[in-house]
Amino acid sequence: MESRWTWRTLAAPGVAWLTLFFLVAFYAVVCVAFGNTNTLNQPVPFWNPLDWNVGYVLQVLENIWNGEEYLTVFLRTFAFVLISIALCLLVGYPVAYYAARHTGKWRGLILLLLVLPFWINYLMRMLAWINLLSPDGWGTKVLHYTSIDQLFIHLGLLSTEGGWLEGQPMTVILALVYGYIPFLILPLYAALDRIDQRHIEAARDLGGSPFSAFRRVTLPLSMPGILAGVVLISLPMFGDYYTNDLVSASTSTSMTGNQIDLLTRQGAQKTEGAVLTLLLALVLLVFMLYYLRQTRRAGDSASRDE
Amino acid sequence: MSWLRNPWGQPRFLPLLTGAYILWSIIPVAIAVLFAFNDGRSRTTWQGFSMRWFTGDPTGSVAHNPEYTAALEHTLILALICVVITVPLGVALALGLQRWRGRGSGSVNTLMLLPLVTPELVMGVALLLLFLNIFNGWGIGTTAQAIGQVTFAISYVVVIVRGRLVSIGREYEEAAADLGAPLHGRLLRVVLPLLAPAILASAGIVFALSIDDFVVTQYLAGGSDTNTVSMLLYATARGAPTPALNALATITLVLTLVTLALAYLVYRKFAGAGGAAEAATLGEM
């Protein structure tokens, strides 16, 4: 009916905006990373690719290659993320499973309560834990009363009694779990919800126990959802700096995000910060594109009638 | 132990675990909200119920703390600006993308989805460098903050509106054209009214996103007059603040939840599709 230009024109402002404030912004990172610094220690971006200066990039790469702080912190970040995601899955999968397979009247309420943390300010959720885990907080008291803190000290997971908020890797990991687990549960829920109940019934019908039906039908069918969810939360986790700042505030638990934050926003060395950001983005790019491919597939099948 | 293993249904530990998770998820925040109403200065010892930290206390309460009120104001202004810019841009982009004929739609679609998967830190750094080196006319500050928020919020609007567009289909537009309506008539009298629930719902979501946003907003902040509530929370949480901080956080929490409840109700009333579908959509993002 309409000409092909009608709709492109409508889309144009949005496309222009995203190009300008997203794509060009990324180009700015690249140009600063391959740029130089002036005498005031401010970055001088080189806009022409032919002028690009690999100096700072090489510096950072050398740092990593020699196992210096960029590498150690990245490895620590990687460990934090890995452990956090494992814990998220451990708790999140059964919860998502229950919510998805449960058909009782509480389903709507459960779903609502699972979605709720999405909309509570992340920082407020961290603030809540700061209150609870401060030396005289209710959380600290409960943990002391149940001797869990003694257990943790014993296991080497806590260094001093009541020092939950003082540079404890464990606290950071648990905070990450608390913060990001809702972002895993919902995609898991969606994936598990989509599994046709009849597949599972068929497995039971053919003589399987509930557990084997789960292991051989539900689990494999939910694997794409698991992967998608894991990818979805690992992306922001790798860039997290504020969780560490809030529940630990110690350089002994700093993450790559903290390094980037220090270099860029806190001004120390924006060029180097840009390089580090670029490297991080490249590493995460693989995950980003994988996730995009999955969502495109889902979106295509939804809009096939167009 | 046998009570936990129910041969006819699911193992009983599942509802227990889910219940425990939900409690663990919500109770800490509930306690933080509770302490906003604490009568004393402590954030950890309950001293009785009071509204002092909201309005009562002449020096400490939110209402009397210029830093807090300024932050609250700035948060709301940013949110409003963000909604006003994002929603029209997003709706137009959704329409254009959905009906795009020919090549290029795949790339534009990918471009639209990228902000959703990009870690906010990366976006924050990118936008910071953009505003320091290219748009240094604007520099960092309120304008930059607004622009940054719009950039990642557009995708939410597009996804929500497109979903609704797909379920509406093309027939009504064809019928309108058949009856003599030119393009603007079709859009104004048929498409937009039918999209209204999705548009309003996405406006609510953008508003909530903006209020709760942290990284991009912080990275593009200019001076202390561009502080938002999130930034204040980050800056002072570990200090020795009074429950007024809790009160401030509670205010924005209530705002967010009310906005979302309204958005959900609007969508439900006019579309009948249910907010659970929206939540699932967002979850799939």
Added chain:
Amino acid sequence: MEGEVKLETLTKSFGAVVAVDGIDLHMPPGEFFTMVGPSGCGKTTTLRMIAGFERPTSGQILLDGIDVAQTPPHRRNVNTVFQSYALFPHLNVADNVAFGLKYRKATKDERRSRVAEMLGLVQLTGFEKRMPSELSGGQQQRVALARALVLRPRVLLLDEPLGALDARLRKDLQVELKALQAEIGVTFVFVTHDQEEALTMSDRIAVMNGGHVEQAGPPQAVYEEPQTFFVADFLGVSNLIGAQARGKDGNGCRIQIGERSLMAQQGAIDAQGTVKAMIRPERVRVEPQNTPGDNRLPGMVEHAVFLGSFRELRVRLPGGDVVKAVFPNDGSPLTFDEGTPLTLHFPPEALRVLAPSTDGAAPDDVPEEESPNGH
């Protein structure tokens, strides 16, 4: 009176798929014209091209002599009733009907009176304030009609409008639609896959298949004188029996079915070689075994079906073909158990020769030779 539509070599391709292949159709003004055919035959695509929702790949659409193929739909004086009615859900009945009037020069009072007039015509007076979701299927269809007709189009296009309704309502609405068309005199172009519907309602039909027009003409003519296998098979039920044609003999064609020689007075009467003999089940006369006379074949009852007001018999011929015969249930004492031998009489004036080269899709035969295309 206006409302004449002519399609000239109209073609529509979607990529490599040719949906409509160079068709020519003429729809005289003021008539009820139906395009009928199976799914995918191109009838809906053709209708959408007349409406303007699809742009033809090539060809012309002449509306009262003017080619409108490149005119956008909102500027053609043609209106459509959609299969799902497409009533605007956010507007009430009156606003739906009045929708298009906004683009005509009409005052508010004029609009109101025209809406009222239309609602009266479709017998929905008093429904002005109702919302589409509160209406039944039949009522929605009438609102859709009113909405289109209020604009006084020259041509009204109807895309399987009765498809979503149950059988009884359909029959009633078929009669109503036909009466309406006769009353207001607007050209109706109707699309359906239901051949019975097409035959009932139309002044003229076009049978389509695979993007082509197999045959067009008044319903009775097309039904009784099908020119291709496809048309013979699609409209009503027909028996298609393999036969050998021996050429013209007097005023008919001498054909051989099995051992017997018969005369066929319809169709390609000077055909030679392999052909199909076609006869409608209602024209087959069932007679007791061994009845003497011309144009008779022996057969054995394979299956007898009682269909209420008439009976259907399936009779197997010696050559293996199965012939359907139907006759009214007049309480006749003849019994038709399985295996009963009897005689079938094919009156020559009801027997039609169809030569293979004039076919759409011949179900069994692969044409071996090019027979002359005769009639």
